[in-house]
Amino acid sequence: MAGVSGPHASAFSAAEMEFLAEDEMIEIVPNMRMEPLNFISGDFGPFRPQIPTEVPLWLAVSLRKRGKCTIRTPEWMSVEKLTQVLEAERDSEKFQPLPFHYVEISRLLFDHAREDIPDVYMVRSLIEDIKDVRFHKIGTGLEIISKERTYALRLKNLSAMEANIVRPFVTKALETFHKLSSSEMIQETDHISNRQPQATNRGPRRQLKDR
């Protein structure tokens, strides 16, 4: 799959990310009666009108397209919760816990189930804001890589989309730093250089940036 994504060999395209996110579970309220569906990934249903049930996002979206259900907005997508997250995101250095695929899920819901989301404009702008704040944080955070010798980055609560965007750059940068800092090792054979320099040359522990 990664091969499809063009020049950045390690990055997925947004569409691929969306595809991955479609396996997340979401609650729907069907308006039809249907027997349980038996899929390879598991059994979903039974579907009874007006009684919520959990299905994968892709199924929810396809049912929604046919007008067979309404999608229940996940709890984290309420205006109240998002406002809290946005505030906390602005106040703190750390990333707030959000679903791993929050960008993709919200995007899918905005595209296919606008009517089911209460205060959709508010929710949308909040999510955009949160996204911006987080990307900005990542951007400023990455600057520290160049200043000192960094071997690894710990980014807690980073979401899939965010990780995907920074991955090619970060891995390449770390690799380069590693090569530069252990220049004497480069001459040696590859498989040794992988481990030993890290064990011996390891910089101060605080290099692991906890974000």
Added chain:
Amino acid sequence: MNISTMKLPEAHKNGENLRPSCCSILWDSEADHIVTASSADNSICIHDAVSPSNPPKILDNHREGVTVLALSPDSTCLASGSLDHSVKLYEFPGGDFKTNIITLKLPVCALAFNNKGWVLAAAGDDEGIKLVNTFTGRISRILKGHEGSITSMAFGPKNDYFASLDSTGTFIYWDLVFGCTLYVLKAIAPNYGSDVSLTNILAWSPDGNMLAVPGLKNDVVMYDGVTAERLFSLRGDHLRPICFLSWSPDGKYLATSGLDKQILIWDVDMKQIIGKQEFIECISCMAWKPHGKALAVIDVMGKYGVWESAVQSPMKSSSEDVPGLYVRNGFLLFDEEEESGNLNEDSFGESVPPCRKRLRQRHKNEDEWKKENDDELEYILKFKSFEKSYHGRKDNVANGKSGSRNVISNVVPKVQEAFQPGATPAKAGQRSFLCYNMLGSITTMEHDGYSRIEIDFHDTSRGPRVPAINDYFGFTMASLSENGCAFANPCRGEKNMSTLMYQPFSTWDNNSEWSMQFEGEEVRVVALGDSWVAAVTSINLLRIFTHGGLQRYILSLEGPVVTAAGFKDELAVVMHISPSLPSDDPMFEYRVFNIPNGTRPLRGRLPLTPGSCLKWFGFSDEGQLSSFDSKGVLRVYTNLYGGSWLPLFSASKLNKSEENYWVVGLNTRKLFCVVCKSPESFPQCTPKPILTLLDLSFPLASSGLGADCLENEFMMYKMHLSQIKKSIQEMGALGHDTTSLEDETFNLETSLDTCILRLIASCCNGNKLVRATELVKLLSLEKSVRDAITLVTALKLPNLAERFGNILQEKLHNEAIGNTVLPDIKSNCEDSIRTNNSASSKFFTAPKIGKTSDNIISSPLKHQTASFHLVDKEIK
């Protein structure tokens, strides 16, 4: 009967079984008399405030509780409004009855004199406020505009304006010169809906510049007396909405009483709290002493007292001429005996001095105080139960002495009104459900004089699409079935008669909807079935129509209807059969009618949890009669023991006090309901409420076995099994094919055996060996008995294994006899069995059992035996 009690801080808070009533208290302009009344009592008492030992004057001209009192500004005329819809005028302070000045159509909630005393405004649940000339008795003007019932109104001291407030929180300023509305402020005060025990209150400041109204945030909001602009709000220590407020006569102070049972005294200029007092009960009414700083208070239980130092001494008193009697700091309490039988001078004269003595003792001795307080509380409790026993006796007024006391509670209606299952109360400006069931919903919203009704099916793929209906009748009842929907409205005056309308969803005739008008009666409940429409009316007639509108049957019912529900051919009606029990529990009877057959298969008393009322009534998906009461107990009718109601769900067992369950339906295993966050007890229409599934469970006693869910499962399976066997019998008798039912029986039996085996295991672990033996006898399959033996052997209980072996022998023996006696049953069973019949059928009534039950039973069993080995090891 008003009993004095200490209203002191840290009083015991008893929140249960409150039956609060709306009480009123007044001072006359000379502060010589205190007038009290209670909506739970039909009498008005005029107490002598100067010498409280004198017995009060009792005015008992009203037939029902007195909700409101008003005194003309010159204190010569007392007006009282009552639940019996009348407004009476009395001479004051003599108390001689003058006249019935006006009678409204509905209970009176608010009265107000203008500042000259010759106009009396009367309003309540009626539409419009009526202004009456007190001399001629003529209605001079009717002010219309409120949607809710009017709870408070007042003439502005400058007499140009008049302000009124209704129970939905709408506040209207009227211009009396033109009789029109000047300002309408909607939803500025708490919305109490139909709960009439809580009243919104407004009060003009004595100079007429400001108007105080309770706000939405437990505060008091001041509005400008001329422009109705919001000036400021007094917000402070009230934890719950304010239910009464009163300006001191000089306009410096404001007393507010909250539902949180405390009174706050505000300095209005400083916007500060200067006094605070907590009470045992919520204070329903307060009155400042006309020349002084005392505040007379009366609580919802009808106990009254005078708070002498409502304004603390550093503050400037409202007036200087404080009588010497009231110099003591604290409460001066009066005993009040209104019970007509107990009323004589001696008893009253005696009762007061000890009370005061106690009061002094309390100031002296803290310990004694506590003891006394306990006594007092006990007394209150007794009093409550006493009052409760009177509760709900509206019907037998002629019942001697007690009959004269019509206790009107505003919390639980005396006689439960007729209701439509799945309907929510109407709210102005909001959509409300006329009907919400497992099929769909009917919602209505009033808009510009007519309502718009929308019918939605949950299952949009199956249900027909019904366009929204414009409803000019004002339908308040509806019922929805697959074939059509029925609507009905109550009678509204002579021109607007009660109407029943039926709209079929799919017929070949486009014009097949019909409506019926009822003269002299009104529809109370409608219900729908497969081929019939039923309406129960106010004169206890059950009218049955066909889908086409043909009037088929008219039956007379024995009592007023409570509710009705339909399912296929069957109609179930719940009605009152006799006045409530002394314990205040209503007496309901249910009837089930089979409409096409013209039979009545079932009748009997409807069980209810003590102290509750019926909330929902209907049929389960399988057609079993079910009821849900306000205490959250679901009952289902079964044929066990000749027809009994089984309690199958109890909200209190879930230990989720913050949730209320609004039942929509049920099937054999699950209860479908809408979960509402307390204090809401019913859902809103938007967003469309979703159904939550809750497991049915018996209210089991705790056996200490640690297997409550197994015990519950066991009883559930047993119940289902008996139901299925019953239906097999019925179907068999009718000659229908019972194969699928027998398959179900078999499945149930295997699951039951699994459950029993687990129970045996937990019994053995709990050392309840006799119970285990009893359980083995209940196993239906031979294979399961063998499993049980394996189980107890693994548990190292050889004694038990031997007993089980004997039971198995016995079982096999009996079955062998049974097989020879009843070969036809066996063959019948075998017919239904799938092809993999094995030859091992010799020992079994149902040969396939052994085969399929293997994998069903053995899986949990394996698991269990494994865990038992572990336990054994641990013991060693």
